[in-house]
Amino acid sequence: MTNIPLDTDVEFSDREITVQVSTLEQIINENEIPVDRIRHINLTINGHEYHTLKGMKKFLQESENLALTVIAGRYDETGTIDGKRDLDLILPLLEECGFRTRFKRINELFWWGFVVKLLIQRLNVYKKKTYGVIFAVKGNCKMKWYQSFT
Numbered sequence: 823m824t825n826i827p828l829d830t831d832v833e834f835s836d837r838e839i840t841v842q843v844s845t846l847e848q849i850i851n852e853n854e855i856p857v858d859r860i861r862h863i864n865l866t867i868n869g870h871e872y873h874t875l876k877g878m879k880k881f882l883q884e885s886e887n888l889a890l891t892v893i894a895g896r897y898d899e900t901g902t903i904d905g906k907r908d909l910d911l912i913l914p915l916l917e918e919c920g921f922r923t924r925f926k927r928i929n930e931l932f933w934w935g936f937v938v939k940l941l942i943q944r945l946n947v948y949k950k951k952t953y954g955v956i957f958a959v960k961g962n963c964k965m966k967w968y969q970s971f972t
Contacts, residue, residue, distance in 0.1 A: 846878050857881070861963065862889045869900030872908050875915055882919040887961035890916070895925065895954030912956055921958040924965060928952045 850857060865871045871892050875882065882888070894909040895901055901908050909925055916923050929952045959965045 846881060857885065858887070860885070861887060862891070865890065865892045867893075869896065869908070872903055872911050872915070875912060879915070879919060882916070882921070885960060887963050888921075888959070889963040889965075890921065890956070890958040892916075892956040892958065893953060894956050895927065897951050897953070901953065909954065909956065916956070916958045919960070921960045922965065923956055923958045925954055925956050927954045931955070 844852075846863075849855070850860070865874060867874060871894060875892070892912060894912050895907065903911055913923050913925065957965055
């Protein structure tokens with residue numbers, strides 16, 4: 823099996839741009855969103871999922887009913903933090919915050935097999951190593967078999 827590589831065709835320059843970012847807490851506070859209304863968060867941020875979750879640990883601990891979908895387990899450098907696999911850091915962090923967790927490679931998910939293998943018949947993609955998805959639930963949220971990261 824081979825790894826699906828990073829996109830190396832992108833042309834880079836030494837030009838810098840400034841990007842404005844906000845934390846989840848800032849967005850919640852600025853928009854006066856009751857925390858209990860947030861029921862699902864999808865984190866797909868190119869290898870920065872662990873640090874993001876660590877930064878929102880207080881929110882995760884205080885949330886009572888929440889489902890998370892977190893991309894992890896990439897086979898390239900974006901799946902490694904200080905020499906450790908990101909999922910080996912993310913799973914204990916979520917469990918410490920009271921979440922029940924499950925990790926699956928995307929090629930193990932029903933929709934990936936159905937869509938990629940059967941419908942568009944892309945066996946060359948289907949048989950490659952893939953990143954994974956952590957499903958985490960807390961409180962009265964149920965882990966759904968059809969949950970996806972899209």
